[in-house]
Amino acid sequence: MKIATWNVNSVRTRLPTLLDWFESAQPDIACLQEIKCQNEQFPRAEFEALGYNCAVHGQKSYNGVAILSRYEIEESINGLPGNKNDDHARYIEAVINAPKGPLRVASIYLPNGNPVDSDKFTYKLEWMQRLHAHAKQLLAYEEKLVLAGDYNVIYRDVDCWDPLVWANDALYAKEVRDAFASLMWEGLTDAYLAKDGRAHQYTFWDYQRGAWQRGHGIHIDHILLSPQAADVLESVTIHKEARAMEKPSDHVPVVAALDA
DNA sequence: ATGCCACCTTCAAGGTGA
DSSP: OEEEEEEOSOTTTTHHHHHHHHHHHOOSEEEEEOOOSOGGGSOHHHHHHTTOEEEEEOOSSSOOEEEEESSOEEEEEESOTTOTTOOOOOEEEEEEEETTEEEEEEEEEOOOOOSTTSHHHHHHHHHHHHHHHHHHHHHTTOSOEEEEEEOOOOOSGGGBSOGGGGTTSTTTOHHHHHHHHHHHTTTOEEHHHHHTOOTTOOSBOOSSTTHHHHTOOBOOEEEEEOHHHHTTEEEEEEOGGGGGSSSOOSBOOEEEEEOO
């Protein structure tokens, strides 16, 4: 069973590219971020035609997350708990009736947080604290759990080309990397680190400055697993080829294969 | 230090991303 995460940077602009990739990669479950549309604008019919059920938490213009699944979606929850004033669509969670039993999946679009001296950075840290608290609750269920998405965190120095370039950036700030580490220490396994872990294998290349052509990317999309999910993890693949497609997203899909 | 590109939207130029 293959589960993908992909920040698509507008599901409507990207639709032909997405459908091409879905037909060739054949993920069973996909967590999408930055769909940048309202629920009624989501191209549900096109994905249903490929055999996917859709759980969508959209928003006008910005953000927006979704979970697509070839298996039945038993229930879905929109929004990260803990702050009624947070109106960004950055979190959706679903319980999926996977072949070997229920699988809880979340699609996560963690705030960018730049610049670091702004309320956006405060919001990022607050959001990470809430994610931590919620993940701790979910881990207590001792279920197969997948928290996949765009974390906007450069966790290791080798997850970028040159750490000096990112020294004052909200993706690399010490508080942010510490918060990510603290989340992992609750008992989550980063699928890529568990099965591959090579340096300089990126998931995002900026449209600007010829970042793709120069090989100047960053690794910020992660698939985090509960122990029960990590036990059945088989492999992880970064679909770098998607960055060379026509009208590409600036992110590429990361796919984990699970015996689940 | 800023903009580079690509996306969004009260269709024009400013907001946002990373």
